[in-house]
Amino acid sequence: MGNNRNPRIQFICDFCGQISSDKPSHYKRKRRHFCSQSCYSAYRREIMLPEEQPTWRGGVSRTESHRRWKKKNPEHMAHLKARRYAREKGAKGSHTFKEWNEVKQAYNNRCAFCGLETKLTKDHIIPLSKGGTDYIENIQPLCRSCNSRKWTNVYENPEIARGGNEAVAALSSLDAARGLSRKA
Numbered sequence: 782m783g784n785n786r787n788p789r790i791q792f793i794c795d796f797c798g799q800i801s802s803d804k805p806s807h808y809k810r811k812r813r814h815f816c817s818q819s820c821y822s823a824y825r826r827e828i829m830l831p832e833e834q835p836t837w838r839g840g841v842s843r844t845e846s847h848r849r850w851k852k853k854n855p856e857h858m859a860h861l862k863a864r865r866y867a868r869e870k871g872a873k874g875s876h877t878f879k880e881w882n883e884v885k886q887a888y889n890n891r892c893a894f895c896g897l898e899t900k901l902t903k904d905h906i907i908p909l910s911k912g913g914t915d916y917i918e919n920i921q922p923l924c925r926s927c928n929s930r931k932w933t934n935v936y937e938n939p940e941i942a943r944g945g946n947e948a949v950a951a952l953s954s955l956d957a958a959r960g961l962s963r964k965a
């Protein structure tokens with residue numbers, strides 16, 4: 782220590798003002814220098830500006846930063862909300878946000894019934910109320926309007942629940958019978 786083969790840089794502690802030393806490589810890496818861990822802690826606690834702190838989150842509290850994350854990730858929030866709902870309904874199984882995104886990709890981000898490229902909602906192919914699970918195999922992406930149409934029609938026409946061409950045809954004929962026209 783301190784011999785010629787291990788040169789050390791002398792400095793003044795940024796907190797207590799005592800002279801101390803450190804290896805040049807360590808010294809150069811840091812903006813501020815402290816004689817001890819406790820001086821560093823005291824400096825962080827008493828002097829360091831909030832934006833200099835390693836845990837700085839842009840001047841917002843943990844709650845506020847979580848609120849901002851939620852606002853920026855509405856799809857993920859909808860996923861968590863749906864998962865909570867499925868659990869409350871006593872559904873077996875669950876799926877991840879990644880699996881849900883993969884299913885949407887498999888449908889080219891289109892509604893499994895009408896093929897519209899729009900905001901997609903999760904549909905349980907076999908409804909939770911009929912004992913359907915929350916596993917990804919029981920999930921398909923539907924647009925809002927197909928999802929609500931399915932809900933009002935699924936018990937009269939079980940094939941609607943399965944999606945695909947039969948479902949589209951069944952929905953079309955139901956809509957026609959009710960004097961509605963399909964947008965897609």
Ligand SMILES: [Zn+2]
Pocket residue numbers: 794795796797798799815816817820
């Ligand atoms: Zn010190």
Ligand SMILES: [Zn+2]
Pocket residue numbers: 892893894895896897923924925926927928
């Ligand atoms: Zn649709």
